[in-house]
Amino acid sequence: MFRRRWTDKEVEQHWDSVAGIYVEENNRVKFAHDQRFTEALKHLLPENGHAILNITSRDCEADDYIRKVAPQAHITHAEISGEMIRLAQKLHPQARQVKISTYSFLPFNDASFDRILSLETLEHAAEPDMFLSGLYRVAKPGARMVLSCPPATSELPYQVYTLFFGGHGEGPHRFPSSREVIHRLGKAGWKLLRHRGTMLIPAGPQWLQEKGEELIGRYQKTFISELGIRQFYVCEK
DSSP: OOOOOOOOHHHHHHHHHTTTHHHHHHHHHHHHHHHHHHHHHHOOOOOOTTTEEEETTTTHHHHHHHHOOOOOOOEEEEEOOOOOOOHHHOOOOTEEEEOSSSSSSSOOOTTOEEEEESOOOGOOSSSSSHHHHHHHHHHHEEEEEEEEEGGGGGGHHHHHHHHHOHHHHOOOOOOHHHHHHHHHHHHHOOOOEEEEEEOOSOSSOOHHHHHHHHHHHHHHTHHHHOOOOOOOOEEOO
């Protein structure tokens, strides 16, 4: 089974180390940060009564967005960082959280969830194929998953941003190309319904970022789309 050079434990340690600055740093780029939720909800289509898995949940901010659409959904927030779980308990005490120790073996029963939300997690998983296969296992037949991940073209901009502006960093990661993500999704059994590149201009005035979204929206399935720092994959079991 394919494995990265790091361990999930090292990923956990990174997010533990930045939990204290996580919200503050995200608020510095709030439009770009919150876009992960607004775009994801367009495709997740949660309904009241749905069992929903949010992995990885960080500060559980997604709980607010999901409940605006489906207040009676049964949401499970799975997180690898104990410090992030403690942060989320303070900010979103209503959220149901589950601590996971690895992305390779998820502590949930087969066919448990109607919807799965996985935002910026695949690039951190030490065993990405095991992670995607595990998500497939815990999804109900016909379940929908929305997954986001930065593409390989984002690595250099990320390094430049971190050098000049700091931020919470990404810790152990590898940003995969969209072609690689699509291949791994298919290998795990997922049927791809839609792939969409977003966040062409992730910094600067909001009006400029919105213009970037208009531009990238017109050039989906081109190299311009691959330049968007947040790629969305909408899948079905």
